Amino acid sequence: MSELSVHKSSGKSKGFIKWLKSSKGQRATVVVTFMFIPLVLLFVFTYLPFGKMVEFSFFNMKYIGKREFVGLRNYIDVFQRDDCFKALKLSFYYMGASFVQLALALYFATLLSFKVKGGGLFKGMLFFPYLICGIAVGFIFKFFYTRGFVLDSLLGFLGFDLEKLPYWLKDMRINNISLAAASVWRYMGQNMVLFIGAIMSVDSEMYEAAALDGANYWQKFRYIILPSIKTIVVLNLILSITGSLSAFEPPYVITGGNFGTGTYFVIMDRIAHQNMKVGLASAMAVILLIIILFATLLQKMFFRYVFNDGNEDSSKKIAKKMAKEAK
Amino acid sequence: MKKLQYTILILIKYASLLFGSFLSIIPVVVCAITAFKTEEEYSRTNVMTLPENWGYIGNFKIAWEKANMGKAFINSLIIMIVVLAGAIMIGTMLAYVLNRFQFRGNRLIRNLFLVATLLPGIAMQVTVYQIMYSLNLINTMVGYMILMMGTDVISIYIFLQFFENIPVSLDESAIIDGASYFGVFFKILLPLLKPAIITVAILKGVSTYNEYYMANLYLQSKDKLVTVATSLYKFTGPMGNQYNYICAGVIITLLPALIVFIICQKQIYSGLTQGAVKG
Numbered sequence: 001m002s003e004l005s006v007h008k009s010s011g012k013s014k015g016f017i018k019w020l021k022s023s024k025g026q027r028a029t030v031v032v033t034f035m036f037i038p039l040v041l042l043f044v045f046t047y048l049p050f051g052k053m054v055e056f057s058f059f060n061m062k063y064i065g066k067r068e069f070v071g072l073r074n075y076i077d078v079f080q081r082d083d084c085f086k087a088l089k090l091s092f093y094y095m096g097a098s099f100v101q102l103a104l105a106l107y108f109a110t111l112l113s114f115k116v117k118g119g120g121l122f123k124g125m126l127f128f129p130y131l132i133c134g135i136a137v138g139f140i141f142k143f144f145y146t147r148g149f150v151l152d153s154l155l156g157f158l159g160f161d162l163e164k165l166p167y168w169l170k171d172m173r174i175n176n177i178s179l180a181a182a183s184v185w186r187y188m189g190q191n192m193v194l195f196i197g198a199i200m201s202v203d204s205e206m207y208e209a210a211a212l213d214g215a216n217y218w219q220k221f222r223y224i225i226l227p228s229i230k231t232i233v234v235l236n237l238i239l240s241i242t243g244s245l246s247a248f249e250p251p252y253v254i255t256g257g258n259f260g261t262g263t264y265f266v267i268m269d270r271i272a273h274q275n276m277k278v279g280l281a282s283a284m285a286v287i288l289l290i291i292i293l294f295a296t297l298l299q300k301m302f303f304r305y306v307f308n309d310g311n312e313d314s315s316k317k318i319a320k321k322m323a324k325e326a327k
Numbered sequence: 328m329k330k331l332q333y334t335i336l337i338l339i340k341y342a343s344l345l346f347g348s349f350l351s352i353i354p355v356v357v358c359a360i361t362a363f364k365t366e367e368e369y370s371r372t373n374v375m376t377l378p379e380n381w382g383y384i385g386n387f388k389i390a391w392e393k394a395n396m397g398k399a400f401i402n403s404l405i406i407m408i409v410v411l412a413g414a415i416m417i418g419t420m421l422a423y424v425l426n427r428f429q430f431r432g433n434r435l436i437r438n439l440f441l442v443a444t445l446l447p448g449i450a451m452q453v454t455v456y457q458i459m460y461s462l463n464l465i466n467t468m469v470g471y472m473i474l475m476m477g478t479d480v481i482s483i484y485i486f487l488q489f490f491e492n493i494p495v496s497l498d499e500s501a502i503i504d505g506a507s508y509f510g511v512f513f514k515i516l517l518p519l520l521k522p523a524i525i526t527v528a529i530l531k532g533v534s535t536y537n538e539y540y541m542a543n544l545y546l547q548s549k550d551k552l553v554t555v556a557t558s559l560y561k562f563t564g565p566m567g568n569q570y571n572y573i574c575a576g577v578i579i580t581l582l583p584a585l586i587v588f589i590i591c592q593k594q595i596y597s598g599l600t601q602g603a604v605k606g
Contacts, residue, residue: 030508031428034420041477046443049454063457108347111340125348131584133537135559136577143570144354153375197600246447265449272453285450
């Protein structure tokens with residue numbers, strides 16, 4: 001390292017540039033060797049499967065054996081079968097849940113960004129569900145929702161009549177809400193940690209200045225916290241909408257998609273890996289991918305339109321608004 | 328008046344935090360309670376009643392044997408070591424090239440990785456399965472490990488961000504000293520990347536440890552190729568109602584994650600935040 005520092009001063013000399021030109025070959029070698037493996041992996045496990053998916057969607061086929069070209073038959077089937085496209089309506093449950101989830105995350109993140117006794121402990125407890133293995137989550141919630149077990153006992157303490165409580169995972173009127181709640185339980189903490197990170201990146205002088213001006217909690221939230229974490233909230237909003245279209249884990253691990261809880265991807269997984277109708281499953285995947293890409297694009301445009309004013313310089317705006325409020 | 332308002336706000340704050348945390352941990356806590364109950368006690372008492380003897384570990388023994396967890400932990404350990412080493416090498420090398428070298432296609436490659444995050448993994452497995460099949464990689468640890476290495480964009484972003492904060496002059500002066508690009512990368516930059524590597528190792532480690540969907544799909548012979556996550560599948564079917572065993576199994580599998588979480592809380596939080604900013 002000592003040698004290094006000696007030469008640092010002469011680093012920008014002409015010799016270096018000359019040497020650089022002669023070493024073009026070496027640069028190319030590094031670029032190619034270092035990128036070869038990642039690019040092969042990206043191609044083989046992402047873009048090749050994507051291409052194959054489009055191809056397969058036009059065939060009637062299994063993983064093994066002969067295949068038969070059927071044109072658009074699979075696509076028509078996706079829309080005509082009762083279990084395929086209609087499963088997308090379950091997404092509304094998960095969309096609703098993700099709004100609740102983001103609101104809760106924002107609420108707890110705001111509380112925990114200020115001084116709280118035992119803040120680290122609260123944060124840890126709210127976040128930990130995110131680190132539990134999906135299968136374990138499945139068992140935990142099967143247990144949690146079983147008749148007469150955890151949830152029923154808790155509600156019993158509160159004075160609810162056990163006889164009048166529904167079967168949380170079997171009753172078709174409520175089971176999708178139970179599953180969506182499990183999803184909120186699992187992912188709220190992760191959103192919260194992201195929001196806390198964003199709130200912490202705000203200059204603490206802003207809060208001090210606000211306190212001097214006599215701003216209350218709501219004003220601090222509305223004019224300092226919210227503008228500073230707008231980007232990440234919007235990002236999570238976008239992710240939650242596309243995420244609810246592709247909801248998979250809660251029904252897959254808790255009910256296995258039975259009792260009318262099979263979301264689009266759970267059905268697709270069943271059609272592909274149990275019924276071996278690879279063509280139909282591919283068509284389902286392609287259709288949802290198109291919807292997701294389209295939704296992402298639309299949302300980006302929408303939010304750009306809504307938020308196009310003062311992205312960068314929000315601090316000045318806040319100062320102005322605070323001044324106005326103070327008057 | 329103002330003081331009263333303030334007290335009420337404080338009250339609401341702590342009440343909601345307590346309530347939220349309670350809901351967060353109660354499903355797991357009840358599971359832990361049940362894991363310590365004997366068969367007879369489990370069928371006799373309400374799930375919320377505390378066990379009579381916290382020293383009873385019979386359920387853990389049975390769960391450990393039934394789910395073949397000894398084997399599962401060994402397999403998971405091997406998978407984690409190989410996948411972490413591979414993913415870190417791949418991620419740092421790619422980030423080095425993308426950050427330090429300007430060449431045609433640099434932007435395109437960044438975008439290819441970015442778009443890949445938009446494609447939901449579950450949907451891709453329909454055809455990845457076929458590719459794995461034709462490569463003879465189904466039911467092999469190697470195949471599963473390669474798959475796990477190749478599908479991580481978040482760590483690449485964490486490394487890319489970190490490289491941006493390492494001055495290029497460091498590379499340049501080393502090269503004047505006669506070091507090759509390989510030397511610069513392995514001897515100078517890689518050691519400097521240590522904090523980022525630790526962050527990625529923790530995040531990727533937890534997600535690899537918990538991964539169950541692809542493990543279930545590609546490691547089908549469950550007696551030999553069981554992982555900690557898929558070992559829990561043993562409890563579906565005939566054993567589906569014996570929650571005293573199941574809960575013991577669940578607690579065993581989440582214990583390592585809990586320990587890592589307690590030790591590395593800060594890194595996990597900051598890693599998550601770093602990975603999300605650019606996403």
